[in-house]
Amino acid sequence: MNNPEIAELLRKMAASYQILGRNTFSIIAYEKAADSIEHLTSEAKDFWDEGRLGDIPGLGQSIAGYLDELFRTGRVRHFEEVMDKVPAAVFPLLNIPGLGPKKAYKLVTILKLKQPDRVIRDVSQACTDGRIRDIDGFGVKSEAAILTGIGEYRRGQIKENRMVLPVADALAEELLTHLRRTPDVKHADALGSLRRQVSTIGDIDIAVSTTKPQAVVNHFLKFPHRKVIEKGPTGASLLLTNGRQVDLRVQKPDTYGSMLQYFTGSKHHNIALRNYALGRGYSLSEYGIKQVKTGNIHEFKDEESFYRALGLPFIPPEIREDRGEIDAARNNRLPKLLELPEIKGDLHTHSLYNLEPSHDLGSSSVAEYLKISENLGYEYIGFSDHNPSISTHTEKQIIAIMKKRKVYYEQQYSSYYRNKQKRVQMFIMCEADILTDGKVALPAEAFRYIDAAVVSIHGSFRQPKDLMTSRVVRALTSHPKVRIFGHPTARLLGRRESIELDWKVIFGLCRQRDIALEINAYPDRLDLPDLIVHEAVKAGVRLIIDTDSHQAQQMYLMKFGVSVARRGWATGRDIANTLDYNTFAKWLVKGE
């Protein structure tokens, strides 16, 4: 049983306890345990294997004992006994926004709904028939609300309606630029998951500090839009022409810091922070910090002073996820997170040189890439075109192509720099497929004509974990010039799930051979995911951030790779391409 399934089971227990009227704090305990397991970076089963179930926060003797039974026998008798007291049809209804355990239970018992697999349809029908309005505690509006909720639930099942970070970021930048055009705006910032730079974003929320709220709201409403959803003296919501919703919140400068902190989240960070504050006699809210004894509320202009008032250094938004940042802050052990200017090169780019590759060519010339590398202040760039297709070439042909390609790059390079002093250094590389059996799609002899290889998976994504792991191990150990494991989970945001890998094995191997795991900054990849970055950093594995550019302008997307690294607690020392050219070349170029 995997983590999401266990979390769901624990949530069902919490709901059952709620219906059965048990102790509120048992209910909270089960919910916390579910949250905790959902946030875990490795499987709870792996903890159990190692006899460390108790190390999972929120699991005490009781719940850990039940999970032990679950892993040993596949069931928990206590859970079954409790949940048997609740009609099975209650549980599917908990997925409907607006319905919680109490209401769901009431509907199921009063309407005598027995069949879990059709209970949502039955409730929908009951709303349409007007059979819910007469139930105690419900009314006409409840019927409409439930129907809306069911609609949302159904749509949510069909399509995950989130933007990838770079898209949301670009949209937010337009809005922020628009807002900052009026002098009434003192500060304007993104809020929520966008400010924390999460890889996918739902709605865009923006905060403004001003002494003239109405003027700012009016100015905001001039942004091109399809419809005004809401407007008032302290905020407004617009539906944009692209179908996205933007919410604006306006605050006076004196309380801007508390508001920014509160709406940046994450929810889990805020809960943990409030817990921490409560131990010191403070109660937190979006309005400020209240001294519990006196009831006095202190307001904050900025977040720095907000955290300082709690005795903490500023915690960067990217790591506000309740993954240990409050403890680290308290002990003054927050990492000095990587920053964009530390990046000195990009090692995964595709030029337009046609080597008859297995996958897509780039569309920019070597000169264009060099030009942008200069603009970015880089010391080096690597060209990592896909290997020549193995289905349409013999080994001999591939070797010949790679040899010719090396000459081409060297000529392009020297002609670009004919009369120039300062140069961006170049690495001639290759992105080689990891084939189904773990072979790398580049003959050994072809490695002579490259400095190093990125290897990555472009097919057979659904192999079982052990097979996939040995496949990757074979590829990473196939040649000394294999130096980077590209977009390691092969996920595509909103389109394809990650492959399954035993990360412990991969981390161990990467450390042993000093191979870097790539953080691929391409918009719908953002791969490694931040959670695995965090694990890799803890394991002391070297990382490298690349854009996987297929046209030179995409090199500017590096900042999103940096965001992922920051969310994974990475510092400059964890990232290979913060090294200066000489040190970096020593690391990258191995073998003859």
Added chain:
DNA sequence: GCCGTTTTCGGCCCGACTGTTTTCAGTCG
């Protein structure tokens, strides 16, 4: 049921919103 820079006992995040009420319960983020 969990947990400890107030505590191994006695606390447990906070406030808004909604719809149903006549002072509140349930749900959400």
